[in-house]
Amino acid sequence: MKAIHLLVGTRPNFIKITQFKKLAPAQLDIKIIHTGQHFNANMADVFFRELEIMPDYFLDIKPDTPVMQMAEIMTGLSKLYQQIPLPDALVVPGDVNSTLAGAIFANKTGIKLIHLEAGLRSFDRTMPEEHNRVLTDHLSDILFVTEPSGLLNIEKEHLKGEYHHVGNTMIDTLVGFESQIELSNIIQQLGIKRKFILTTIHRPATVDNKGELEKLLQLFNRLSSDYDIIFPVHPRTLKNLDAFGLMEDFRKIKGLLFIEPLGYFDFQKLVKDCALVLTDSGGIQEETTYRQKPCLTLRPNTERPVTIDEGSNMLVPFDINAIMNMITSIENGTYKKGGIPQWWDGNATKRIIEILMQKL
Ligand code: UDP
Numbered sequence: 001m002k003a004i005h006l007l008v009g010t011r012p013n014f015i016k017i018t019q020f021k022k023l024a025p026a027q028l029d030i031k032i033i034h035t036g037q038h039f040n041a042n043m044a045d046v047f048f049r050e051l052e053i054m055p056d057y058f059l060d061i062k063p064d065t066p067v068m069q070m071a072e073i074m075t076g077l078s079k080l081y082q083q084i085p086l087p088d089a090l091v092v093p094g095d096v097n098s099t100l101a102g103a104i105f106a107n108k109t110g111i112k113l114i115h116l117e118a119g120l121r122s123f124d125r126t127m128p129e130e131h132n133r134v135l136t137d138h139l140s141d142i143l144f145v146t147e148p149s150g151l152l153n154i155e156k157e158h159l160k161g162e163y164h165h166v167g168n169t170m171i172d173t174l175v176g177f178e179s180q181i182e183l184s185n186i187i188q189q190l191g192i193k194r195k196f197i198l199t200t201i202h203r204p205a206t207v208d209n210k211g212e213l214e215k216l217l218q219l220f221n222r223l224s225s226d227y228d229i230i231f232p233v234h235p236r237t238l239k240n241l242d243a244f245g246l247m248e249d250f251r252k253i254k255g256l257l258f259i260e261p262l263g264y265f266d267f268q269k270l271v272k273d274c275a276l277v278l279t280d281s282g283g284i285q286e287e288t289t290y291r292q293k294p295c296l297t298l299r300p301n302t303e304r305p306v307t308i309d310e311g312s313n314m315l316v317p318f319d320i321n322a323i324m325n326m327i328t329s330i331e332n333g334t335y336k337k338g339g340i341p342q343w344w345d346g347n348a349t350k351r352i353i354e355i356l357m358q359k360l
Helices: 011-015 041-050 066-083 097-109 128-139 148-156 169-176 178-183 210-223 235-243 247-251 264-273 283-291 320-331 348-359
Strands: 002-008 028-034 089-093 112-118 142-145 162-165 196-200 228-232 256-259 276-279 295-297 313-315
Touching (some): 002 097, 002 348, 011 041, 041 264, 066 097, 089 097, 097 112, 112 128, 112 148, 142 148, 142 348, 148 162, 162 348, 169 178, 169 283, 169 348, 178 264, 196 264, 210 247, 210 320, 235 247, 247 256, 264 283, 276 283, 276 320, 283 295, 283 313, 295 320
Parallel strands (some): 002 028, 112 142, 142 162, 196 228, 196 276, 276 295, 295 313
């Protein structure tokens, strides 16, 4: 029997590990550890329940600075493994502080480190996630890659671990829960009657800056004459809108539904049925590519270039005219169609487990 522990801490982490326990053979003992980095009911608990990934262990770190969070995660893991044996491998998904804390912990305790979604690079060192990705990849023993750019980046950086292009476990979750997504009645619940845009904005580069949030306000004012805009607001965005005194201006826009973060099924139903997505999220660029849904990413770069080269995603500068031009091209049908990248077929977790069974 081999033991593998999956260390998760944030919403996008949870969505990347949903198929592991379901697919694990009897010789593989898989446990889930939640660091507590995301802790709200609507950023964590709803995903455990809907996606059937209730953690086996909770570290319960307190919300604090990134350094304190990482220190607490490493301390929490040390205490946990005083009570239970160390696993054969620790799996860390994505690019958040929990990912890097887990990577350092595995390295210092001599257990195998496995990185899910390895090799992605935005080459933008102002993004905290970029540092987490680079450092985690350099410490990893086995790197599982979602797209061709990841393979190239790993080769260029001469990383020590072995790597495998297996596809995208986030897409496994979409495929695995398709019937539950289809059953969501969120469109009726929200009373959406017109064509609508789904939007999520939470990256520090946008939401820590009052000027950028004011541009978003102008954009929504302009779009709301033709579209309903569904805006599930990330806690970081909410905090900043409040701090900059912009909350009321957003709430006043007719046609803007300013709502709490949604559960996975409801959110994905909106992705399926919307006219387009406006976002600065990482994972949503991939989900829209899988759905072949137009996605305008309001960022100067992406660590997921396959969504642009092959998928339905486009990077658009945060300029109202540029965004309006892209929306016009979506409306008149001249926007690109997009295809589905290799191995984004719902079986990435299965391929990963097969490799781990041989390697551990
Ligand atoms: N998501 C969700 N509810 C929401 C917003 C996002 O379930 O209200 C999901 C989304 O489908 C995707 C993940 O959360 O699977 C992306 O998380 P986020 O954008 O916070 O993180 P990033 O991918 O940018 O790291």
